[in-house]
Amino acid sequence: MIKALSTRFINLKTVSTIIGITSLTSSLYFYNKSTLAIQNDSNQLKPLFPNYIFGTKLKLKEIIQDTHDTKILKFQIPDGYNLGLSPGQPILLSLRDKQTGSLKIKPYSPLIGPEDNQDTLQFAIKLFNENGTSGALHKLEIGDEIKFRGPLPINNFKFKPEEKVNFIAGGCGITPIYSMISKLLEQGQNEIKLIYSSSHANEIILKSKIDELKSKYGDKFHVIYLSNNGYQQDVLKSKINYEFLSQNLFQNSNLIVCGSKGLTTDIKNKYLNKSLNNKLYIL
Ligand SMILES: Cc1cc2nc3c(=O)[nH]c(=O)nc-3n(C[C@H](O)[C@H](O)[C@H](O)COP(=O)(O)OP(=O)(O)OC[C@H]3O[C@@H](n4cnc5c(N)ncnc54)[C@H](O)[C@@H]3O)c2cc1C
Structure with missing residues (x-):
């Protein structure tokens, strides 16, 4: 399964290319992509990802063991902000591995469910490689802070009610x-x-x-x-x-x-x- 899933992975080179290209096309594009979700939430709150270039730092608030090799990580959304994401939009997570100090960057898809995003940004992270990004994320402890950048664009699906x-x-x-x-x-x-x-x-x-x-x-x-x-x-x-x-x-x-x-x-x-x-x- 690990081998099969590896085909979905974006390597660091690809990620850097994405950052480069998308930075040039400006953060406005990504802001527009997520306006649908922002309108659904309270208009008083600022979106968590207004600027793709600089990213946002958030603190880890809670860890839940979901399966034997998957953790749900919940990061605190500061007061005055909301998620402002469309379901399915991935975010780039970047952090330094606690043991080796090496920089890890990979995309992950936030969990957006009925009670998932009251005040936290949540991810389910499956451990694939102790020395990879998933390994670095699994080593995080409550209170640790990591950087998020995004969202990456996806198709916005619209279905008729009868479909x-x-x-x-x-x-x-x-x-x-x-x-x-x-x-x-x-x-x-x-x-x-x-x-x-x-x-x-x-x-x-x-x-x-x-x-x-x-x-x-x-x-x-x-x-x-x-x-x-x-x-x-x-x-x-x-x-x-x-x-x-x-x-x-x-x-x-x-x-x-x-x-x-x-x-x-x-x-x-x-x-x-x-x-x-x-x-x-x-x-
Ligand atoms: C758009 C998008 C969204 C994603 N969302 C999520 C998400 O929500 N949750 C999630 O968990 N993942 C998600 N992923 C996958 C995630 O981005 C990473 O690819 C994943 O966490 C693995 O990264 P890594 O650096 O830990 O592993 P890598 O270092 O990239 O290693 C993974 C690959 O290396 C090889 N490998 C490494 N170690 C071993 C070993 N011990 N034995 C055999 N082979 C090995 C295998 O080929 C393996 O598949 C998403 C990917 C994309 C593209």
Whole structure:
């Protein structure tokens, strides 16, 4: 799984290129990208990310162990500010590794859920490499301060109320999808299906949060957890393939996918080109 997920990673060179290009095009562009979310929040508050170039420093307020290798990190949003982000927009996190002092920069997708962002900016961070950015983030302690820059641009999805929306997430690809689903459910119009595949049944990131959404919005929100390894009562032992998707997706609707390159390529090239008439968006 580590190898497969590595295809999603943006290396430091790519990150520097992104910073360079986006700095030149000015922070105004990113501010405009997030105006939809800002209008939804209190207009009295200033957005946390008004300026892409200089970034924002925030203190770590709380750490929650979500799975054996994933932590939810909650950073304090100062008084007078709000998140001002659209669901799914990634942020660049930069910090120095506590042990080696080396600088680490990688993108992560904030969790934007019903109760996630009252006063904290939250991330679910899966540990991939002790010496990498995820390792440096896992070494953080309450009170530590790190720098955030963003948001990076994404498509703003707009669906008609009668449209059904499928989501497929693989591993830590769930983080932007969780935020998008939370927002759509809160708006209360679209019927949603989530197919969420993890390499092991005990590695389902954000399961308790997703189950909370399921119990709150049961008639509008359908969830299928999948894994080929390990056992949990509500986790199906199955792979994502054409047969599975043809039986389980809402057809003639939208499909948003986030996961490893292998997963997204297989869905695009092998499974969807047969007969499922879905409009595909890959994050
Ligand atoms: C837009 C975007 C949003 C993202 N959002 C999130 C998020 O919300 N949460 C999240 O957890 N991640 C997220 N990621 C992934 C994240 O950016 C990092 O890529 C991830 O944390 C790994 O970085 P790292 O520096 O720790 O690991 P790296 O040093 O990049 O190492 C990862 C890769 O190195 C190799 N490797 C390293 N150590 C080993 C080992 N011991 N054995 C075998 N192979 C090894 C593997 O190929 C592995 O996949 C996101 C990525 C993108 C592009």
